[in-house]
Amino acid sequence: MSQIKRLDGRFDNQIRPIETEQGLLNKADGSAKFTQNKSSVLAAVYGPIEVKNPRKEKILKSVVEVTFTPGLGNSSYQDKEKELLIRNAVESVILTTLHPRTQITVVIQVYSDDGSIISCSINAVCLALLDAGIEMNGMIGSVTLSYQSIDNQDIFYFDPDLLEEIESKAVAIFAFGNNSNNIIMSKVEGKLTEDLYFLAIKNAREACDKIIAFMKLAVKNRIMGNEQQQQQQQDQKIKKEEQQQDEAMK
Numbered sequence: 368m369s370q371i372k373r374l375d376g377r378f379d380n381q382i383r384p385i386e387t388e389q390g391l392l393n394k395a396d397g398s399a400k401f402t403q404n405k406s407s408v409l410a411a412v413y414g415p416i417e418v419k420n421p422r423k424e425k426i427l428k429s430v431v432e433v434t435f436t437p438g439l440g441n442s443s444y445q446d447k448e449k450e451l452l453i454r455n456a457v458e459s460v461i462l463t464t465l466h467p468r469t470q471i472t473v474v475i476q477v478y479s480d481d482g483s484i485i486s487c488s489i490n491a492v493c494l495a496l497l498d499a500g501i502e503m504n505g506m507i508g509s510v511t512l513s514y515q516s517i518d519n520q521d522i523f524y525f526d527p528d529l530l531e532e533i534e535s536k537a538v539a540i541f542a543f544g545n546n547s548n549n550i551i552m553s554k555v556e557g558k559l560t561e562d563l564y565f566l567a568i569k570n571a572r573e574a575c576d577k578i579i580a581f582m583k584l585a586v587k588n589r590i591m592g593n594e595q596q597q598q599q600q601q602d603q604k605i606k607k608e609e610q611q612q613d614e615a616m617k
Contacts, residue, residue: 410488512524513531515536
C-alpha cells in the first residue's frame, strides 16, 4: 500500500466511498444517482424516443443527446465541453444501430461538485442506461487522476477532490469498458510526460475495474431486492385470496 497520505486521510491510490441509487425518477425511462463523498450527480435517461430535431435524425442509428446541468449558476462553455466528453464516452457503449431514427436523451443534474465530476457523471449515466434497459455492448467506468510532484516524487491521486484538482500539475480523466482493455475516453488538462501518461492509464484501468465491479454488485443487489419485493407481494396476494375463500366457505 502507498504511504502517501492526503489531507482527507486517503492514500494516493484510494477512491472516495461510493453510493448508488437507481430508479429514482418515475417519469424517466431510467435514472441513477452516483455519489462519491461530496461529489454527487443524478442522471436520467429518456428513450429511445422520436428525434426532436429532424435535422439531427440518423438513418442507421439513434442520436445520443447529453445535457449537463451544474449545481449552481447557469451553464457555461466548460459545461458544454463536459457534455461532449460524457456523450462521446457513453455513446461508444450504446448499441445505437438497434434503434435507427430515434433519440436517446441523457440529462445530468449535479447535486454537489467536489472534484472528479465528469467521471462521477459517466458512472451515473452507465447505471441510468442499465435502469432504462438500453442495450449496450458492456458497462463503462470512469476515474479521474491528478498528478502531483511531492519531494521530487511523481504521485497520482485517485479520484481527486476539488482542492486536489486545483493544486495539481495535471488532471487526467479516463473511461474504460469492462469488455475491452481499450480506452473509451481520455482527457488531460496540464502537462504529462509520455511515461507518466502510460502510468496513468495503467492506474486508471485498475481503478475503473473496481468501480465497474461495484456497479455490477449494486445492480445485482437491486435486482435481487426487486425480486424479493415481487415475491412478497405475490405471497400477500395469495394469502389474501385464501382468506377470502375461507370467509366465503363459512
